[in-house]
Amino acid sequence: MxxxxxxxxxxxxxxxxxxxxxxxxxxxxxxxxxxxxxxxxxxxxxxxxxxxxxxxxxxxxxxxxxxxxxxxxxxxxxxxxxxxxxxxxxxxxxxxxxKQVQPQAEMSDGEASMVAPEGGITRKGSGSFKAWLNKSLNFKISSH
CATH class of the missing domain: 3.10.20.90 (Phosphatidylinositol 3-kinase Catalytic Subunit; Chain A, domain 1)
Known part of the structure; x- marks a missing residue:
């Protein structure tokens, strides 16, 4: 029982x-x-x-x-x-x-960044890799 x-x-x-x-x-x-x-x-x-x-x-x-x-x-x-x-x-x-993430405008140095739907950050503004590297490492890369 x-x-x-x-x-x-x-x-x-x-x-x-x-x-x-x-x-x-x-x-x-x-x-x-x-x-x-x-x-x-x-x-x-x-x-x-x-x-x-x-x-x-x-x-x-x-x-x-x-x-x-x-x-x-x-x-x-x-x-x-x-x-x-x-x-x-x-x-x-x-x-x-x-969820789809809407583009977020972050105004820093007059450039807007976009957040991708996958959560990663895409290119910031219309800069190039060389410009980003210069900004990040605070030194200049000569063109030749």
């Missing part, structure tokens, strides 16, 4: 669990794992990023949850809210996108 109560209690604690498939934009294949339907989207994104990194997949995404949006592949075009439960839309297939 005690054994039956333990089994019954463990089933209640698990809740409704299901297998989800998350396709990461730019990755070779999907990531699959089991979640509780009451788990929030932010926790699912975190688990996805950890699994992605543990498997050594490319491109490297990072671990900042605020940089990503999760979309249900069969429900509209709106991203899921980070505080929404994963089972709220009834979907089992999801798409994980890195």
């Amino acid at each position: 005690l054994l039956q109560k333990q089994k019954k209690g463990s089933q209640i604690a698990k809740g409704n669990r299901f297998l989800i498939t998350i396709t990461v934009l730019g990755s070779a294949g999907p990531i699959r794992f089991v979640v509780n339907e009451e788990e929030i989207v932010a926790a699912v994104i975190d688990t996805t990023l950890k699994s992605y990194a543990r498997e050594g997949r490319l491109p490297i995404l990072g671990s900042d949850l605020s940089c990503f949006q999760l979309y249900c592949s069969n429900a509209g075009s709106d991203a899921l809210s980070p505080w929404e439960t994963i089972g709220s839309r009834g979907g089992r297939n999801f798409l994980l996108y890195k």
